[in-house]
Ligand SMILES: [Zn+2]
């Protein structure tokens with residue numbers, strides 16, 4: 437039996453600490469890490485009303501649970517139903533069950549109603565990869581709806597694995613603009629229409645988030661998005677997973693080594709102006725936002 441330093445039976449190996457931990461010590465480590473992240477980067481203010489972007493997956497439910505447990509702020513979930521047949525029906529069922537159990541309100545919005553087309557329909561009609569449409573419209577709706585519901589922060593369950601993947605994806609494609617989406621809090625400039633996004637789990641491994649959720653009684657049906665195979669992210673995730681088996685802490689180091697660079701990039705981008713899309717009025721750094729551009733391409737009538 438592998439033991440924790442306190443003498444109890446260990447349940448997990450925590451890489452960052454280089455230690456096996458028991459249930460109690462792990463929970464303390466997990467919660468302290470997330471709370472320190474929030475405090476150090478000033479992610480949550482007493483007056484904040486927090487919307488949590490939830491998908492029905494383990495990560496976002498764990499975040500919803502965690503924030504609800506530790507903060508007195510008003511907290512609610514926002515669920516975006518992209519319209520993926522045979523996938524969303526299952527995850528949304530889990531989501532509703534847990535929101536009810538946590539006593540948290542959850543608002544649901546669909547691509548079909550809000551954009552005019554399901555993701556499945558977009559994929560049939562458009563020429564881009566599913567994740568391109570999904571990412572743009574999801575970000576668009578999350579911001580718009582969070583703001584509409586009065587949220588001042590939008591919490592996302594991005595973990596260390598997600599963040600390391602995003603850093604490499606942007607690095608490999610030399611996409612500097614997208615670097616702005618990285619970091620503990622995204623966006624450097626405030627625009628009244630932009631709800632800042634926060635990532636309390638940014639320094640926690642995906643596995644740690646999963647174990648935390650399990651210890652808190654969160655058990656969801658695991659089902660992979662049918663479009664995931666086509667995703668660049670999934671390929672990068674696989675490479676990182678393989679590398680990390682050989683080089684422990686690789687993902688942690690990717691995130692940590694990149695942080696000073698990120699601050700520099702954000703500083704430099706400060707002069708870039710955020711404005712309102714000429715068609716829909718949503719916040720963007722271009723004349724016409726990406727969502728409206730995609731709607732045009734997909735021949736969705738723009739209202
Ligand atoms: Zn212990």
Ligand SMILES: [Zn+2]
Pocket residue numbers: 713714715716717718724725726727728729
């Ligand atoms: Zn627009």
